[in-house]
Amino acid sequence: MKSTYRRFISLVAAAIFSATGATTPLAAQTVTTINGAGATFPYPMYSKWFDEYHKLHSDVQINYQSIGSGGGIRQVTEGTVDFGATDGPMTDEQLAKVKGKILHIPTVLGADVPVFNVEGVADLNFTGPVLADIFLGKITKWNDPAIAKINPKAKLPDAPITVVHRADGSGTTYVWVDYLSKVSPEWSAKVGKATSVNWPVGLGGKGNEGVAGLVKQTPNSIGYVELIYAKQNSMTFGAVQNKAGKFVKADLASVSAAAAGAKIPADYRVSITDAPGAKAYPVSSFTWLLIYEKNPPEKGKIIKDFLNWMVDKGQGMTQDLSYAPLPENVKSMVKKTIKTISSANNAGGANNGR
């Protein structure tokens, strides 16, 4: 009994120590790890960028975790990460809580699309007010006259609409409700816009996957997901009527058109939903990196270098992953902003404990 006991303990100890000892592949060189957290929507793009950058600079690891836009904002405020990322810009209130200044740096463009699952219907048009009423629970059946009017050729069934939304707070939600707030005064008054809202009706799915899964499996349902997601999963999504009155389906061109028509302020915090322009897709959005204006010397240098690379080389990689690149005018603005990032010693919040 005792010897089995002893044998076992030594086995376990050996396993632990060998695991700890054997896994120091980084011991040979000093590696700098830069940690970031935030939006899920641009995660595929960011993971590609950070991987490519690591290939060019093997002593730099940029570790990005997509915990959601709100999470990114909060961690940046707490100072536990070196940068954040968000689909919904920080409000003045939130910025005031951070020690030091935060810069919003736009990276790519994306869009939310209305995905649906109605048998026999391959394409649908929606207007902003119709979408708002569906998500408010005022339009409850697929063959409602409001829907039929804008879809004369579709065979709409007499079935109740099952609404699906995000259960977790997210930038995807923010963009969607931001748009609904603009096109429906009732939505704006009753529900409002934030990363997490009090949905009047519907099922909650966790993550894009949760929403898409529910829509795919529930007949006569409707939900919203990011364009990239819908494309990758071959989901049916509809066209939305833009400010100019045209029904536009989301794609790289229409999303870029939405940004082209927008006025970009100096701090880049702008909403481009319901953008003007005949070709613009109305539920588009920028996504931003949240960078401290002041960073510790080594990290600041790396961050600046990465951002410059992102604007030059990184933008060329966006289309393969179905993201729209930044418009040219925005790119030149960003380059100037990057110069204002300092790598002096007194940093915002993210410099302790290194």
Place this chain on the structure above:
Amino acid sequence: MPAAPITVAEKRTESKNQRLTGPRERASDRSFRWFVEGFGWLIIALAVTIGIALAIGSRLTWSKFGASFLWASDWDPVADKFGALPFIYGTLASSALALLIAIPLGVGSAIFLAELAPRRISDACTFLIELLAAVPSVILGLMGIFLLVPAVRSVEPTLIKFLGFLPFFKGVPYGVGLLTAGLILAIMILPFITVIAREVLLAVPRPLKEAMLALGATRWETVRGVSLPYARSGIAGAVFLSLGRALGETMAVTMVIGNTPKISWSLLDPAYSMASVIANELTEAVGDLHLNSLIAIGLTLFGITVIINGVARLMIYRVSQRGAA
């Protein structure tokens, strides 16, 4: 043993080399006792600290809403209005459903494994059931989404057709909902109940059982008359342990409960549990009141666990007083 009785004086001089049966304790024994007691206190300190941390982290909510937070049912992050009732309902209802399913199954399996199956098969089966306990909840969540939800969705129309007159079975066949959450929780707690109940049943003293059999009872009557009453407190302990597990289960439930903060009688409707709302919204809660309210729900869960454990302790204490355990 010495042949002649030892006087008190002689006892004292021999104290260094002999173990005394009196109240004196050696220094080494005392330090050892304190040493291990320290770790016991560590547990208490942990529980208390967590409780305090939760209380401090949620003070905004309590100061704004007071105790009415617990029975308010609005959850509106935009309007800054929060109420915990839908989540309390979801957690309690899904756990109750899970117990309803898992206790008969678990105790039944335990009886089979302890009393009827040959020892080898019993050991093998117990090993397999312990494996079920070891399945991580993330993996159960995956199974939930891809297997359980579609399966429940295909069964629900039948339930609605035949049992729809009961308020428990009205509604739309979503697939996700209270029923599915209860089922997945049942899968999670079933092995705990089974294994512990089996252990307890095996610990029933043989003479008791043999006496019963000698009197002409059947095996089942022995189980019913002797083993189960003897094992009652142990099984109750297993039930409460499982209830604790079910109340706090996060990932698997989040993926199948529907995540809708509404209270309804129907098992087919989606619901929301306390642990799920924390998991879903914690990473994204930006507003202070929102964050505080989520932590307040954590504190409520903590409070419910404390109460349930208190009741369990009381029950087990009473039973042991009666001498059945």
Place this chain on the structure above:
Amino acid sequence: MNGYSLRRKVVNRIMFGLTAFCALISLSVLFVILGYITYRGLSSVSWDFLTKLPKPIGESGGGIANAIVGSAKIVGLASLMGIPAGVLGGIYLSEYGQNKTGFLIRYAADVLTGIPSIVMGLFAYILVVIPLKHFSALSGSVALAIIMVPVVLRNTEEFVRLVPNTIREAALALGVPQWKVVLLVVLPTASRGIITGSLLAVTRIAGETAPLLFTSFGNPFWDNGWMNPIAALPHTIFTYAISPYDELHRQAWAAALILIGFVVAVNAGTRILLRPSTGAST
């Protein structure tokens, strides 16, 4: 008399049939789970998968090597912290704990096991991450250790309690001091149960996701020491599973297979290592 005894025999048969059926259901649930994971994940497991780092979306051929190693490290450290604490506390409970303090400890342990693991992660976040202003493997281990301790504690108490008093009294009668009796006689006798329980606790925390979301954080590269974020297997499974990409789903099932494989292997290994050498049973 005869009709009555026949009825009792029939009832006997029926009840045992029912219980056998219950056991069958429990077992089939397990087989469905294991079978389905194998079905979805086996084809994706390869040497590359086990030894390579993850690749960004859109590129195939990524692996989960860093997640496997990361899990091993976090769980290892957590066990080093949690098992001794739990065992020693459990010893106290069974040997000296039939008093008010013991009652409080048991109560606290039951409460701790009922706290959702995400709350434990939040606690570790407040305790370790915020003061250090850094996500780290260490904070992940702390969160897991806190989850582990009450489980190991209750389990140890139970098995040490089961050691018959005759063994204790025999040792005491020979003049062995109490503390030696506990450590060198009682504990080894109960070791089978304690080790089994501790290993089950290890597999339990190896599968925990929620506490790691806010502590060890995740890392697509090899980890950079205990004070930096690190990847972990269940965290990777979860992130991949809720992602919108079929490629990542495929990897999630394969990673799930690895995790379940580890759990099964440890459980089976425990059985083999602790095969009873004598007729003594707990």
